[in-house]
Amino acid sequence: MTTKPKRIERVVALAKLLADHPYRLFSFSYFCKKFDIAKSTLSEDVMAVKSGMELYGLGKIETMSGAAGGVRFVPCHLPEDDEAFLQELAVRLAAPERILPGGMLYTTDILCNPETVVRLGEIIMMRLAELAPDCIMTVETSGIPLALQVARAFNIPLVIARHTSDITEGSTVNINYVSGSTKAIQNMAMPKRALKPDSRVLIIDDVMKGGGTASGMIALAHEVGAKVVGKAFLIATAEPQRKLVDDYAAIFTLHNVDEENQVVHLDINK
Numbered sequence: 001m002t003t004k005p006k007r008i009e010r011v012v013a014l015a016k017l018l019a020d021h022p023y024r025l026f027s028f029s030y031f032c033k034k035f036d037i038a039k040s041t042l043s044e045d046v047m048a049v050k051s052g053m054e055l056y057g058l059g060k061i062e063t064m065s066g067a068a069g070g071v072r073f074v075p076c077h078l079p080e081d082d083e084a085f086l087q088e089l090a091v092r093l094a095a096p097e098r099i100l101p102g103g104m105l106y107t108t109d110i111l112c113n114p115e116t117v118v119r120l121g122e123i124i125m126m127r128l129a130e131l132a133p134d135c136i137m138t139v140e141t142s143g144i145p146l147a148l149q150v151a152r153a154f155n156i157p158l159v160i161a162r163h164t165s166d167i168t169e170g171s172t173v174n175i176n177y178v179s180g181s182t183k184a185i186q187n188m189a190m191p192k193r194a195l196k197p198d199s200r201v202l203i204i205d206d207v208m209k210g211g212g213t214a215s216g217m218i219a220l221a222h223e224v225g226a227k228v229v230g231k232a233f234l235i236a237t238a239e240p241q242r243k244l245v246d247d248y249a250a251i252f253t254l255h256n257v258d259e260e261n262q263v264v265h266l267d268i269n270k
Contacts, residue, residue, distance in 0.1 A: 074129075095264075152204075170191055175219050250269055
């Protein structure tokens with residue numbers, strides 16, 4: 001740059017760079033070099049961004065000292081803002097025109113809406129941050145948008161299991177699993193190199209009914225020596241009560257879909 005930027009311009013740029021890379025730890029020297037400023041000046045700028053983010057419930061700025069220290073942005077929202085967002089989303093999900101045969105709901109447009117799915121990904125990250133995963137896992141195809149945004153919020157990789165092997169992915173691990181709803185035997189495959197042994201895996205999917213698909217992903221992760229630390233879904237159905245997985249999180253619980261009267265009974269989980 002030919003002219004030295006004003007402080008307000010530098011602070012805006014700092015906030016943008018941090019917010020665009022959730023959970024990424026930037027070294028202090030990175031920003032000092034980029035903005036050509038002293039560390040003491042950078043500390044003042046970081047505090048300005050931190051105060052503004054927290055004041056308006058836009059996220060948290062965390063700093064870490066030491067040789068490996070730095071600064072990072074962690075997405076978070078005011079509880080009342082998330083509650084309003086989920087209330088509005090529940091109304092959209094409960095619309096009669098979303099009812100599908102078999103008691104399910106059409107959610108593709110919601111999961112393919114960037115603004116909505118980014119917010120959902122951040123909400124799941126906030127609720128499950130203590131699990132400290134280092135990898136997100138899902139299965140093709142409808143759960144991919146949500147899983148990708150959870151991975152982005154955590155700044156960790158996404159692994160996608162498939163129902164058939166793909167020659168472009170090299171050697172694969174294959175398992176058979178039982179569908180929790182239909183009891184049919186199905187196949188699931190994943191490239192051997194996708195998950196490292198001892199990886200901490202968080203499973204994400206859009207909908208869980210009987211838990212068969214989630215159970216298959218758990219088995220696939222265990223096959224390569226990874227550890228499943230959690231399971232989370234956009235919607236979990238209330239029935240069947242006995243599922244093939246336990247200890248899971250869901251943003252919504254779908255209690256009943258009355259196809260005859262076109263009524264959806266849906267609850268938000270806190």
